Amino acid sequence: xxxxxxxxxGITGSIAAYKSCLIIRELVxxxxxxxxxxxxxxxxxxxxxxxxxxxxKPVISEFFSQRDGTWHSHVKLGLWADAMLIxxxxxxxxxxxxxxxxxxxxxxxxxxxxxxxxxxxxxxxxMYAHPTTQQNMERLRSFGNHIIEPQSGFxxxxxxxxxxxxxxxxxxxxxxxxxxxxxxxxxxxxxxxxPTYEKIDPVRFIGNYSSGKMGFALAxxxxxxxxxxxLIAGPVNVKCTMNNVRRVDVxxxxxxxxxxxxxxxxxxxAILCAAVADFRPATVxxxxxxxxxxxxxxxxxxxxxIAAELGKRKKNGQLLVGFALETNDEQxxxxxxxxxxxxxxxxxxxxxxEGTCFRSDENQxxxxxxxxxxxxxxxxxxxxxxxxIDYLANKIEELKS
Numbered sequence: 001x002x003x004x005x006x007x008x009x010g011i012t013g014s015i016a017a018y019k020s021c022l023i024i025r026e027l028v029x030x031x032x033x034x035x036x037x038x039x040x041x042x043x044x045x046x047x048x049x050x051x052x053x054x055x056x057k058p059v060i061s062e063f064f065s066q067r068d069g070t071w072h073s074h075v076k077l078g079l080w081a082d083a084m085l086i087x088x089x090x091x092x093x094x095x096x097x098x099x100x101x102x103x104x105x106x107x108x109x110x111x112x113x114x115x116x117x118x119x120x121x122x123x124x125x126x127m128y129a130h131p132t133t134q135q136n137m138e139r140l141r142s143f144g145n146h147i148i149e150p151q152s153g154f155x156x157x158x159x160x161x162x163x164x165x166x167x168x169x170x171x172x173x174x175x176x177x178x179x180x181x182x183x184x185x186x187x188x189x190x191x192x193x194x195p196t197y198e199k200i201d202p203v204r205f206i207g208n209y210s211s212g213k214m215g216f217a218l219a220x221x222x223x224x225x226x227x228x229x230x231l232i233a234g235p236v237n238v239k240c241t242m243n244n245v246r247r248v249d250v251x252x253x254x255x256x257x258x259x260x261x262x263x264x265x266x267x268x269x270a271i272l273c274a275a276v277a278d279f280r281p282a283t284v285x286x287x288x289x290x291x292x293x294x295x296x297x298x299x300x301x302x303x304x305x306i307a308a309e310l311g312k313r314k315k316n317g318q319l320l321v322g323f324a325l326e327t328n329d330e331q332x333x334x335x336x337x338x339x340x341x342x343x344x345x346x347x348x349x350x351x352x353x354e355g356t357c358f359r360s361d362e363n364q365x366x367x368x369x370x371x372x373x374x375x376x377x378x379x380x381x382x383x384x385x386x387x388x389i390d391y392l393a394n395k396i397e398e399l400k401s
Contacts, residue, residue: 001179002172003031008077008113010086010106011051012093013041014165016122020046022168023087024054030176035077036060037106039093063105074105078112083175086110087148088122088165091133097145098136118175120148122165129161148174173241177224183393185226190267191219192260192274192306194234196253200298201285210275212236214323214363217385218271219245225389230267232259234274253277253303264310269319269392272307273347279303311342319395321388322346334368344395345369347388367391 007027011020020036027034034055038048048059060077086093086106093106097119102108110117119140127133128150141147148171151164165171193215197205216238219231223242231240232248234256240247248263250256253276264270279300289296307322314320322343324334327350334348348366364378367388376387 001030001176001181002027005032005082005179006080007032007034007175008081008084008109008115009034009036010084010089010093010110011036011038011042011046012086012088012090012106013039013044014088014090014122015045016088016165017042017045019165019168020087021050021054023085023171024051026168026172027175028054030172035081037077037109039104039106041090041092060105063108074108074112077109078114081113081115083115083178084110084113084117085120085171085175086117087120087168087171089119091121091123091127091130091136094119094121094133094136094140098139116144116146116178118146118148118171118178120165120171121150121163123163125161125163128163146174146178170241177242180224182226184222184389184396187227187268187396188230188266189222189227190230190232190260190263190270191215191222192232192234192256192270192272192276193219194236194238195275196234196256196277196303197251198253198277198280198303199284200281201287201289203288206277206280206300208275208277210234210236211360212238213361214381214384215271215273216240217381218273218388221382221385221389225393230263232256232263232274253280253306257304257306257309260306261309261313264313264318265315267318269321269396270310271321271323271388271392272310273323274306275325276306277303305341307337307341307343314342317399319344319392319399321392323349325349330366331368331373334366338368338370345391 011017024034035057036051036055036059038059038061051059096107097110102111137147148166150162150166152160152162194212195208195210197207199205219229220240220242223229223244229245231245235251248259250259280303282299282301310320320343324337324346326333330348330350334346338346346368348368361380362378363381363384365384366373366375
């Protein structure tokens with residue numbers, strides 16, 4: 001989403017200034033045009049030659065470029081940019097921005113900026129925690145600036161705090177997300193992800209190989225496009241990259257069923273990506289089962305069918321999306337599930353596609369609906385998530401007409 005965007009990158013005098021080179025490289029790689037404005041203190045850490053080599057533009061630092069009266073117009077920069085990013089931003093620059101102290105080119109450019117401003121603070125953890133810094137941050141937020149929270153560390157007191165600048169790739173991801181299309185803005189989406197574990201005894205369970213990566217990629221994509229997301233996650237070690245995802249952790253099918261039926265009535269759409277156990281042990285031993293005799297028989301009983309239940313409860317205006325992981329007769333089995341469970345469309349995965357599905361970072365899907373089948377190429381799961389949510393967004397748009 002940064003392709004063709006014009007970004008003013010402000011660099012201040014912080015030890016983290018070297019990371020600005022990585023930020024520039026990532027912005028340029030994504031197609032952005034970057035103009036660097038650096039403070040005099042910033043030049044103590046980075047040379048303008050290095051920065052101009054990366055941006056293919058002269059670096060701006062002083063008000064006047066030559067002794068003949070030629071000057072840099074901060075007003076023109078404010079009109080030229082699609083966004084301004086100040087990274088790293090020191091406590092000194094934060095204070096100047098919050099109070100309008102326009103004593104260098106960067107601050108005057110900031111005060112003239114018509115585009116959104118993103119700030120990535122970088123300083124000693126105790127400095128960041130100081131009430132003055134926090135007051136300046138709150139004031140900048142009240143002006144409509146976007147603060148990219150720094151990373152955690154330990155204060156001199158031994159307590160945890162923040163201060164170290166966020167990593168370049170995450171900073172650029174924030175900008176990328178800002179310019180992402182917001183076709184799900186105002187929509188509520190519920191997503192289930194990961195496996196379920198059905199206890200046999202206190203140390204054993206029936207489960208599957210689901211990593212949750214596909215469901216979490218869908219949650220991130222929906223949040224990135226403006227949706228209010230509730231993610232009901234089985235036991236996995238995956239985290240969302242987007243902050244605006246409400247995560248509900250569960251373990252068993254029954255717990256996922258309870259959470260899903262509670263969240264579904266308020267949802268505009270639900271995506272059932274979890275690999276839910278169809279059966280559970282009829283009884284759960286209170287103590288670890290010891291090895292006695294030749295065989296161990298475990299009597300299994302059906303779990304509640306989450307997709308079928310939500311299909312019954314689905315109201316006009318709601319969309320329900322299912323997943324089908326098949327090993328044979330893929331098309332036939334997926335179509336049966338589509339009809340039987342009252343789904344609007346179903347995402348078909350096949351274990352016959354090597355390097356996809358469980359534990360993999362890639363997937364290859366087909367989307368099946370009443371309108372037919374659409375096949376997609378094998379690609380990373382975050383790209384697959386975009387394909388699925390594109391399809392969902394089109395369905396939501398169709399409901400309006």
